[in-house]
Amino acid sequence: MRKKQWLYYLPYILWIILFVLAPVALIVYQSFFDINGQATLANYATYFQSGTYLKMTLNSLWYAFLITLITLLFSYPTAYWLHQTKHKQLWLLLIILPTWINLLLKAYAFIGIFSQDGAINHFLGWFGIGPQQILFTNFSFLVVATYIEIPFMILPIFNSLEELNPSLVNASRDLGASNWQTFTKVILPLTMAGVKAGIQAIFIPSLSLFMLTRLIGGNRVITLGTAIEEHFLTTMNWGMGSTIGVVLIVAMGLIMLMTGEQKAKKKVTNK
Amino acid sequence: MQQPMVEFKNVIKEYDDVQILKGIDIALEKGKFYTLLGPSGCGKTTILRIIAGFTNASAGNVLFEGQKINDLPANKRQVNTVFQDYALFPHLNVFENVAFGLNLRKVKKAVIQAKVIEALKLVRLAGYENREISELSGGQQQRVAIARALANEPKVLLLDEPLSALDMKLRKDMQYELRDLQQRLGITFLFVTHDQEEALAMSDEIFVMNEGRVLQSGSPVDIYDEPINHFVADFIGESNILPGKMVADYQVEMVGKQFECADAGMKPNEAVEVVLRPEDLDIVAVDQGQLVVTVDTQLFRGDYYEITAYDADQNRWLIHSTNPTQDGQQVGLFFEPEDVHIMRFGESEEDFDARLESYEEED
Amino acid sequence: MKKVKWQNVWLVGIFILLYAPIFYLIFYSFSSGDNMNGFRSFTWANYQALFVDKRMIEIVLQTLLIAILSSLCATIVGTFGALGIYETKHRRVRNMVLALNNILMVSPDVIIGASFLIFFTFLGLGLGFGSVLLSHIAFSIPIVVLMILPKLNEMRPALVDAARDLGATDWQVLSKVILPYISSGIFAGFFMAFTYSLDDFAVTFFVTGNGFETLSVEIYSRARQGISLEINALSALMFVFSLILVAGYYLLNQRNQAQKARRKRKAGA
Numbered sequence: 001m002r003k004k005q006w007l008y009y010l011p012y013i014l015w016i017i018l019f020v021l022a023p024v025a026l027i028v029y030q031s032f033f034d035i036n037g038q039a040t041l042a043n044y045a046t047y048f049q050s051g052t053y054l055k056m057t058l059n060s061l062w063y064a065f066l067i068t069l070i071t072l073l074f075s076y077p078t079a080y081w082l083h084q085t086k087h088k089q090l091w092l093l094l095i096i097l098p099t100w101i102n103l104l105l106k107a108y109a110f111i112g113i114f115s116q117d118g119a120i121n122h123f124l125g126w127f128g129i130g131p132q133q134i135l136f137t138n139f140s141f142l143v144v145a146t147y148i149e150i151p152f153m154i155l156p157i158f159n160s161l162e163e164l165n166p167s168l169v170n171a172s173r174d175l176g177a178s179n180w181q182t183f184t185k186v187i188l189p190l191t192m193a194g195v196k197a198g199i200q201a202i203f204i205p206s207l208s209l210f211m212l213t214r215l216i217g218g219n220r221v222i223t224l225g226t227a228i229e230e231h232f233l234t235t236m237n238w239g240m241g242s243t244i245g246v247v248l249i250v251a252m253g254l255i256m257l258m259t260g261e262q263k264a265k266k267k268v269t270n271k
Numbered sequence: 272m273q274q275p276m277v278e279f280k281n282v283i284k285e286y287d288d289v290q291i292l293k294g295i296d297i298a299l300e301k302g303k304f305y306t307l308l309g310p311s312g313c314g315k316t317t318i319l320r321i322i323a324g325f326t327n328a329s330a331g332n333v334l335f336e337g338q339k340i341n342d343l344p345a346n347k348r349q350v351n352t353v354f355q356d357y358a359l360f361p362h363l364n365v366f367e368n369v370a371f372g373l374n375l376r377k378v379k380k381a382v383i384q385a386k387v388i389e390a391l392k393l394v395r396l397a398g399y400e401n402r403e404i405s406e407l408s409g410g411q412q413q414r415v416a417i418a419r420a421l422a423n424e425p426k427v428l429l430l431d432e433p434l435s436a437l438d439m440k441l442r443k444d445m446q447y448e449l450r451d452l453q454q455r456l457g458i459t460f461l462f463v464t465h466d467q468e469e470a471l472a473m474s475d476e477i478f479v480m481n482e483g484r485v486l487q488s489g490s491p492v493d494i495y496d497e498p499i500n501h502f503v504a505d506f507i508g509e510s511n512i513l514p515g516k517m518v519a520d521y522q523v524e525m526v527g528k529q530f531e532c533a534d535a536g537m538k539p540n541e542a543v544e545v546v547l548r549p550e551d552l553d554i555v556a557v558d559q560g561q562l563v564v565t566v567d568t569q570l571f572r573g574d575y576y577e578i579t580a581y582d583a584d585q586n587r588w589l590i591h592s593t594n595p596t597q598d599g600q601q602v603g604l605f606f607e608p609e610d611v612h613i614m615r616f617g618e619s620e621e622d623f624d625a626r627l628e629s630y631e632e633e634d
Numbered sequence: 635m636k637k638v639k640w641q642n643v644w645l646v647g648i649f650i651l652l653y654a655p656i657f658y659l660i661f662y663s664f665s666s667g668d669n670m671n672g673f674r675s676f677t678w679a680n681y682q683a684l685f686v687d688k689r690m691i692e693i694v695l696q697t698l699l700i701a702i703l704s705s706l707c708a709t710i711v712g713t714f715g716a717l718g719i720y721e722t723k724h725r726r727v728r729n730m731v732l733a734l735n736n737i738l739m740v741s742p743d744v745i746i747g748a749s750f751l752i753f754f755t756f757l758g759l760g761l762g763f764g765s766v767l768l769s770h771i772a773f774s775i776p777i778v779v780l781m782i783l784p785k786l787n788e789m790r791p792a793l794v795d796a797a798r799d800l801g802a803t804d805w806q807v808l809s810k811v812i813l814p815y816i817s818s819g820i821f822a823g824f825f826m827a828f829t830y831s832l833d834d835f836a837v838t839f840f841v842t843g844n845g846f847e848t849l850s851v852e853i854y855s856r857a858r859q860g861i862s863l864e865i866n867a868l869s870a871l872m873f874v875f876s877l878i879l880v881a882g883y884y885l886l887n888q889r890n891q892a893q894k895a896r897r898k899r900k901a902g903a
Contacts, residue, residue, distance in 0.1 A: 012715030012775070016734050019772035023749030024737070030752050078648050081641035091645075093884060098652050100876040104835055104853040105869040109655035112662065112670030112861060119658065119670075150652070200740065208742035211835060215857055225744040225836075232748050232840065242752070245745055252740065325795050345798040352799045358792035362814040371810070372800030423800055 024249070031242035043243035053227075057247065060223040063138075064206035067145045068199055074146070075153035075198065080187075082154070083161040092158055099151045107215045110144045111135060114216075136218025144216045145209060153198035160194025161187075196259040204252050224248045274337055276301050276427055276459045277322055277350075282331035284317050284483075291317050293483040294331070299427065299461060304453045306462045308470040309480030310506070315463045319429050322461065323352045336426075350427040351420035355435060357412045359404045365391070365415050366400040372423040390418040393452065410441045417452070427459045434469065446472050467507045471495060479503050487620050499623045500614055504546045511552075511589055515545040515613070520630070523613055526586055530561065532611035535630040544614045549577070550591040551610035560603015564588050566596050580604075656873060663866035670861055680867035687864065690852070697832065697849040700763075704770035705827035711771070712778025712827075713820055717812070719779065720786040739776045746773055747840030754841060761843025769841045770831045777830060778823035785819030786812075818890065825883055 034040045047053045082091050098106070113119045114135040121131040134140050164187065172182040208225030219226075224244055231241030275298035284292040292314045299305050307315035320326045321333060324345030333341050340348065351372075359368050367374075369390055373383045391397050394414035404412065413433060420428055430449070434442045450473045453460045464470055470477050471491040478488045479502075487499050498504035504512055515525035520535035525545050537543065557563055564580035571577075578590040580602070588604065596602055618626075658670070663681070667674040684690060715735070722728040738746060750772070754765045789812070797811045813820075835850035842851060849872075856865055 008714045009718035011711045012718055012779075015711055015715070015772065015775055016731070018753075019750070019768075019775075020734050020737050023746070023753045026752045026756060027745070027749040074648065077641070077644060081645055084641070085645070093880070094649065095652065097876070097880060098656060100829060100833075100880055101656060101873055102833055102835075102850060102853065102869075104850050104857065105659065105865075105872065106655055108853065108857045108865060108869070109659040111857060113655060113658055115669070115671065115861075117669070117671035122671075147651070147655070150648075204740060204742055208744040208836075210744060211839075211854055215854070225742060228744045228748055229839075232751060238752065241748060245748055248742060248745055252742065252745075256740065323795070323799055325798070345795070346801045346803060350799075352796070354792045354796055356790060356792060358790060358796035360793060360796075360811060360815075362817075371797070371802075375801045375803075375806055375810075419796075419800065 027242045027245045027249075030238055031246050033239045035237045035239060040239075043239045046240065047243050047247065053244070056222050056227060057224060059221070060207050060225075061251070063142070063145075063221055063223065064203050066142060067149060067206045068203045070142065070146045071149045071153045071202055072195065072198065075150055076157055076195070078150075079154045079157035079161060079194075083158055092155075095151050095154050103148060104211070106148060107144060107212055110140065110147075110216055114140050135216065136220065138217070138221055141212060141217035141221045145206060145212055148212075149202045149206065152201045156197035156201065157191060157194040160191040160197075164190050200255060200259045203255055207248060207251060224251075273300055275299055275334070276336060277461070278332075278334040278337075279318070279321075280332040280334065282318075282321065282328045282333060284314070284321065284326070285329045291483055292321075292328075295483075295485060297478060297485060297488070299459050301426075301459055302457045303475040304450065304460045304462065304473055306464060306470040306474040306477045307480060308464060308467060308477050308506075310465055313480040314483040315465075315480050316431055319352070319431050319461065319463050322348075322427070323350055323429055324348050349425055350429055351423045351425035352429040352431060353413075353416045353420050353433045355432045357416040357433075359412055359415055359419070361404055363404070364400070365396070365402045365404065365407070368404065368415055369419045369422050371419060386422055387418075390422040391415075393421060393456075394418045395448075409437055410445070413437065413445065417449075421456070425458065427461060428453075430460060430462045432463055432465070434464070435466070442469070449473060471507070479506065481506075497612060497623075497627075498546060498614065499618060499620055500616075501544055504544075504612075504614065509549050509589055509591075511547040511549065511587075513545045513547070513586060515543050517541045517543055517613065521608070523611060526562065526582060526584055528562070530611055531608040532613055533609045534611075534613035536626040537613070537615060541615065544616070546612040546614060547606060547610060549589040550575075551606050552588070552590045552592075553605045554578075554590060554592050554594070554596060555603045555605045557601055557603045560605055562588075562604040563601060564604055566598055566600050566602060568598065569595060571595070656869075659866050660870040660873060662863060663870045665863060665866075668861070668863065670863075670866070680863040681871075683864050684867045684871075690864075690868070693847050693849055693852050696763075696846070700767055700770055700848060701828050701831035704767055704774055704831045705824050707771045708774035708778050708827045709820060709824040712775045712823055713782060713813075713816075715775065716779045716782035716786060716816075716819075717808075719783060735776045735779050737776075738773050739780070743834070743836030744840075747837040750837065751840045761841055762846040765841045765843070766838055766846060766848065769837050770834065773834070773837060774827035774830050777826045778820075781823035781826060782816055782819040785816040789815050818887075821886075825879075829879070 031043055032039055032041065034042055078095075082088055082095070085091055115121070116131055116133070116135075118134075120134055124132060168186055168190070169182055172186045177185060207223055208228070209223060210225035210229040213219060213221050213223055213226045224247065227244050228241045228248070231237045231244065277297075277299040279295045279297045282292055282295045283290065295314075295318060297318075307318060309315050317326065321328050324340075324343060324347075328341055332339055335343075335348070335350075360371065363371065366387055369387045370383050373386060378386075387400070388397065391399060394417050396411060396414050396418065399407070399411070399415075404415070407415065413436075416433070433449075434445050437445060446469060449460070449462070462470075462473065471494075474491055476488060477491055477494050478485045479494060480486065481502050487494055487503050489497075494503065495507055498507060498510075501512060504510045513525045515523045517534075517537045517540065518524050518529055519539065520537075521532055523530055523532045523534075523543065523545055532545075562582055564582045567579045567581055569576050569578045572591075575591045575593055576595050578592055578596060580588045580590060582588060590604070615623075662670045662673065664676050664678075665673045666677040666679060719728060719731050719735070722731065746769075750765070750769050751761075754761060754768075759765055793811055793815065794807055797807045802810060833850070834848075835854060838848050839851055839854070842848070853865060853868070856862055
């Protein structure tokens with residue numbers, strides 16, 4: 001009886017071995033080979049010795065940090081007030097809806113909006129400060145990345161607010177706390193799990209958004225993701241690409257550790 | 272003796288080195304209503320699960336009509352269970368739930384139809400076939416769960432605290448109904464509960480359990496009147512339990528006085544515990560009482576007054592009386608020798624029975 | 635009280651920001667110009683161009699085919715995976731499998747894409763339809779598992795006991811009790827897998843090679859070449875498609891919940 005059941009789980013176990021363990025192992029393995037297929041530590045040496053790679057990594061981390069921070073600043077109040085509205089589930093659905101729209105199309109929209117004669121420059125024109133170069137700047141990259149990530153931050157925060165027992169808020173008021181005190185001493189600490197989940201859902205992908213840097217950032221911002229794509233698909237230096245990949249995996253592990261064990265909750269993850 | 276339906280021979284159950292059942296020997300005869308009674312965690316539900324086949328005994332034998340069934344899977348056993356939270360399938364309606372077991376056995380549609388209707392009639396839910404489970408009240412769900420188990424025509428029906436989720440009134444009604452159902456069907460019921468009133472009201476025989484052991488078994492009256500130890504006396508009904516000393520046969524000393532009692536067969540001057548049920552204590556005038564106590568508080572319980580009083584040595588006495596008294600008043604307490612029940616320390620059920628026989632023969 | 639509620643102003647602002655780019659795109663899909671700077675005149679021309687664009691239609695069909703096949707396979711494998719995790723009583727093994735399950739959920743797409751590319755090359759598999767399909771199945775499995783597990787965990791173990799008690803074999807317990815119980819989770823998992831597949835760009839971009847393209851990859855290459863209002867028309871259609879998809883899913887869920895609520899009310903009365 002037990003033996004037969006194993007057969008059902010076999011595809012899943014095979015999946016874990018072939019598509020979870022093997023690829024990670026392979027990317028680590030590949031990082032020890034140079035472009036000619038020779039085993040070497042040179043990729044790591046290059047990464048740590050040439051200033052370019054380290055600077056690029058720091059740059060990528062910095063932008064990921066900025067994107068996460070800006071997103072958080074927009075998302076928390078939104079989630080908080082959204083949670084107080086009537087028909088909140090409907091409004092939440094409207095927040096999530098844009099995430100169902102293909103990422104590429106949203107990026108594409110900004111190419112139009114930010115272009116030399118686009119909507120923003122028209123708008124600036126009324127104030128006599130246009131036209132400006134907006135597309136292909138660091139600024140445009142930040143705006144579009146934030147735009148794309150906002151729903152993924154609102155959702156976990158909203159969920160953590162939903163889980164918050166309303167009696168706790170009443171209890172806090174009852175014990176004499178002002179609205180602000182209730183917020184800082186009760187609500188915020190109890191929704192940190194949602195904030196952490198949101199940070200996780202945004203910081204890691206922000207390190208690897210390569211197509212945004214190409215379409216919107218005009219290659220001014222190079223993220224870890226851009227570098228990996230470049231090495232794998234353009235220069236065909238898989239070894240170096242894998243090395244950066246390993247760095248990205250390590251960074252991901254660190255962030256997971258810092259934001260704590262995330263429970264598998266019902267949330268739309270950032271893909 | 273008739274072949275028992277279910278028999279446990281020294282059944283032991285361990286989870287992670289903890290013994291949940293410490294050697295259970297019980298036998299369930301055909302057509303009787305049995306109750307496993309004990310506080311939560313005493314192992315009563317484990318016994319049920321072993322009989323149903325959801326879990327296996329770690330040691331010992333489980334027999335069904337004389338056949339060893341230790342390793343028989345649950346779906347091959349002629350027992351069915353009514354679960355504590357009913358475990359009705361939420362995706363099926365009432366009819367489909369009751370027909371579940373019959374459908375699995377590929378019984379003919381017409382037969383299923385007839386049997387389901389009959390089972391529902393049995394639990395007084397005729398006409399509810401097409402209802403969804405979520406449309407039913409707790410009591411109705413309870414009945415569906417019973418009908419579902421009965422539709423499979425088990426030889427033994429296991430009931431795992433089935434009434435605990437119902438409110439008081441409904442629970443009382445269901446007690447009558449279950450008892451009635453069992454007598455009409457003539458099959459063996461094994462009922463698990465921690466509610467002593469339920470057990471006393473319904474059972475032919477009760478097994479009182481604590482910490483993985485059956486402490487005492489017997490008819491409700493026997494267990495109520497003759498608890499063998501402090502735990503049973505305390506768990507079943509309310510009681511005044513006082514330390515005492517057997518001065519001689521039929522003579523016990525407690526609270527500094529000697530009283531006549533109905534027990535014998537103990538060592539001279541053996542330390543014992545004395546049980547007096549609150550309803551056996553009569554309030555009389557001070558000069559007529561065997562004891563004098565001072566009333567402390569009294570609570571009106573509807574059909575009686577529950578009176579707490581203290582004697583001169585500050586022993587607490589619980590008295591059930593149909594008439595009220597006054598707080599702070601001195602009253603006398605009167606009881607008959609047969610109201611005084613003596614419990615020896617550490618006496619097992621067999622020793623107890625043997626001792627009872629020995630002096631009852633003498634008389 | 636005529637006070638302006640600042641939180642409502644904020645919320646409206648956020649909604650405008652979220653939807654403006656999307657409607658901007660759709661708005662210009664009806665413009666007769668050739669860029670998104672200033673609306674010329676109303677036209678269906680962009681849509682007409684889209685419908686005669688054989689290459690585009692082929693790519694749309696391929697994308698849908700990949701999405702349907704991959705989500706179906708992922709749902710089957712994921713359902714049994716979730717059952718396996720649920721049945722695993724050993725807590726450490728269970729947590730380990732769950733952690734492995736979630737690796738692909740948190741991994742950046744670039745890592746998934748790059749590592750799959752190495753994997754396929756290592757196996758000597760050609761890149762194309764097969765590699766894209768396998769990749770989509772692979773990254774959809776964990777979400778299916780995550781949608782089903784909570785359903786399994788909320789199922790009372792007594793239900794399984796009850797089925798066995800009534801004579802069900804292992805297979806009957808699965809097909810008559812467990813699967814119907816978790817069907818909403820399976821459905822949600824399938825839906826998520828389907829949208830993951832439709833949305834994916836990065837992974838596909840790595841493992842697609844030449845000759846096979848999905849919609850995302852096509853949009854990327856066209857967008858790099860600049861603005862073409864045919865893309866706007868496409869995005870309008872995709873927006874409507876997503877809307878229908880989400881609305882359909884939402885309504886289905888809503889209807890189930892409404893039914894439950896109604897029954898509860900009745901039972902309470």
